[in-house]
Amino acid sequence: MNLMVTLIRRELWEHRVLWIAPLVAAALLIAVALGGHAQVEVPRDVALDDRGRLALFALMQWAFVLPQYLLMLIVLFFYLLDCLYAERRDRSILFWKSMPVSDGQTVASKLLTALLVVPLGVFVLALLADLVFAAIIGLRFGDASAFVAWDTRTWLKLQALMLFGLMIAMLWYAPVAAWLLLISAWARRNLFLWAVLPPVFAVMLERIALGTDRIGDFLRYRLFGIWRELGVREGLGDALRIGGERLPRVDRLFDVIDASPVLGDPHLWLGLLFAAALVRVTIRIRRRRDDR
Amino acid sequence: MTAVIEARALAKSYGATRALDGASFTVESGRIVGLIGPNGAGKTTALRAILGLTHCEGELTVLGRDPRRQRDELMREVCFIADVAVLPGWLRVSQALEFAAGVHPRFDRARAGDFLRRTDIRMKSRVRELSKGMVTQLHLALVLAVDARLLVLDEPTLGLDLLYRRTFYDTLLNDYFNEQRTILLTTHQVEEIENLLTDVIFIDHGRVALAGAVDALGERYVQLTVTPEQAARERARALP
Numbered sequence: 001m002n003l004m005v006t007l008i009r010r011e012l013w014e015h016r017v018l019w020i021a022p023l024v025a026a027a028l029l030i031a032v033a034l035g036g037h038a039q040v041e042v043p044r045d046v047a048l049d050d051r052g053r054l055a056l057f058a059l060m061q062w063a064f065v066l067p068q069y070l071l072m073l074i075v076l077f078f079y080l081l082d083c084l085y086a087e088r089r090d091r092s093i094l095f096w097k098s099m100p101v102s103d104g105q106t107v108a109s110k111l112l113t114a115l116l117v118v119p120l121g122v123f124v125l126a127l128l129a130d131l132v133f134a135a136i137i138g139l140r141f142g143d144a145s146a147f148v149a150w151d152t153r154t155w156l157k158l159q160a161l162m163l164f165g166l167m168i169a170m171l172w173y174a175p176v177a178a179w180l181l182l183i184s185a186w187a188r189r190n191l192f193l194w195a196v197l198p199p200v201f202a203v204m205l206e207r208i209a210l211g212t213d214r215i216g217d218f219l220r221y222r223l224f225g226i227w228r229e230l231g232v233r234e235g236l237g238d239a240l241r242i243g244g245e246r247l248p249r250v251d252r253l254f255d256v257i258d259a260s261p262v263l264g265d266p267h268l269w270l271g272l273l274f275a276a277a278l279v280r281v282t283i284r285i286r287r288r289r290d291d292r
Numbered sequence: 293m294t295a296v297i298e299a300r301a302l303a304k305s306y307g308a309t310r311a312l313d314g315a316s317f318t319v320e321s322g323r324i325v326g327l328i329g330p331n332g333a334g335k336t337t338a339l340r341a342i343l344g345l346t347h348c349e350g351e352l353t354v355l356g357r358d359p360r361r362q363r364d365e366l367m368r369e370v371c372f373i374a375d376v377a378v379l380p381g382w383l384r385v386s387q388a389l390e391f392a393a394g395v396h397p398r399f400d401r402a403r404a405g406d407f408l409r410r411t412d413i414r415m416k417s418r419v420r421e422l423s424k425g426m427v428t429q430l431h432l433a434l435v436l437a438v439d440a441r442l443l444v445l446d447e448p449t450l451g452l453d454l455l456y457r458r459t460f461y462d463t464l465l466n467d468y469f470n471e472q473r474t475i476l477l478t479t480h481q482v483e484e485i486e487n488l489l490t491d492v493i494f495i496d497h498g499r500v501a502l503a504g505a506v507d508a509l510g511e512r513y514v515q516l517t518v519t520p521e522q523a524a525r526e527r528a529r530a531l532p
Contacts, residue, residue, distance in 0.1 A: 006394025
C-alpha cells in the first residue's frame, strides 16, 4: 500500500503536467468568471418554468466541466505514451530497477495514476472550481444570475452522476490506456506514430481490400461508444432542445443516464480482459527489455 | 564462507557476438571482488545477468535465488549502481530519499541524510542541477543507506575526477564494507582499485581467464621485467 502510494507520487513528481494542466484549466475558468462578459439571449417567447431552469443549470454544469475533462484526456494520452519511454530515454530505468519494485507494480502504478488518481483529482478540482465559479457569478451579477437557478439537490445529483460516469468511462478506456502503455514500453522512437498508425492502417487496409468498415466501426465504438451507452447523447440532446416542443426535464436526464446497461454490457468486460492481456505483455517487455 | 554468487557456464549472445561464452565463477561472502577485463569482454553482461537485468543461459544463483525469476525479492538484498548518470534529471534530492524510503524496506533515511550533509548537495536541488561528481555522491548515499548483502558497481567512477574517486572508494571501504557484505565491481582501470580488492576475476571474450584471491595470485605469479637487450641476448643464446 505504502509502496503503491510512493510509486504514484513518483509519477506526479516526474509528470508534473498531470496536475499543473488541470490547475491551469480551473484557474482559467475562474478567471473567466471574474472578468468575462457573457451575453445570453433568451428568446422572449420562451418562458422557462422551474424544470427548464434546472435543465439550464445542469447544462451549465456540464459545459463548465467538459473542457477540464477533455484536457485531462489529452494530458493522459501523452502521459501514458511517455511514462515507460522516458525512463528508457534518460536511462533512469536502471535506477528504478535497482529498487525492490517489480515490473508489475511499476506498470500498475502508471495505470492507476492514469485511470484513477488523475481522474479523481480532476473531478475534485472541477467540483471546487465550479463552486468558486458559481459564487463569483452570484456575487457579480446578483439577481441577474437568478435566470440560472442554483439548486443544491440537482447540483449534488449532477456531481454524483459525473463521478460515476467518469469511473465507468475510465474502465471503458482501459484498453486504450493499456495499448498506449504497451507502445511506451516497446517502441524505440516515434511513439505517437506507433500508437496511432497501426489502427489507421488496419481501417484503410480493410476498406481497400474488402470495401467494408468493420474495424473502423469497432474502433469508433471503442473510442466514443461509451457516451451512447451511458445515454449521455440522448440525455443532453433532449436537454439542448430548449425552446422546442419538449422542454428539458432534468429528471429525465437522470433517468436516461443509467448505469445498469453499461455494467451489464459484455463489451465493457471484454475490453477489460483485453486491457489485462496488453498489460501482461507490457510487463513482460519491461522485464525483458535489454537496451544497450 | 558461503557463496554469494555462483555462476556456471553463463552464455549470452547479442546477434553473432558472444558476450558471455561459458563463464563460470564464484563470489564468496565478505569479499571485495573486481571483475576486470577490456571493453567488450563481457563484464557488464555478467553483471546484468547477476542483477536479473538480462536473460542468459547457464546456472546462476545469487544469494540463493535465481535472478532471472526472483529479481524483485533479490533487489531487497542487492544494491547496484549501473552507471554514473542513471538518476533521472527531474528528481529532487529530497524526492530520491523519500522514494527509496517508501519502496525499500531496508533503506535507512537518516543514514542517507548523514552522508549528504557531508557534501555540498542541497535537498531541494534537482539531479540535473548537480555536477557529475555530486550525482555520484547522491547515488552512493542512497546505495550505502541500504542494508544490502551484495553491492554491485559497474564502472562507478567513470567520468569522475581524481579527487572524487579517492573519496568514493574511501567511503565505500570505511563506512560501508564489513564481513556480512560483499562488493562486486567492474573497472578497466585496475590500478585505481588494486589495493581495495580481495579477489579478482579476469574476464576476456566472455570467459573467465583467471580468478582468485589477490594474495594467492601474488604468490603464484611474479612480475618479470626484461629489457630489450636482455631479451635479444637470451634469444640469441636460445638459437642452436
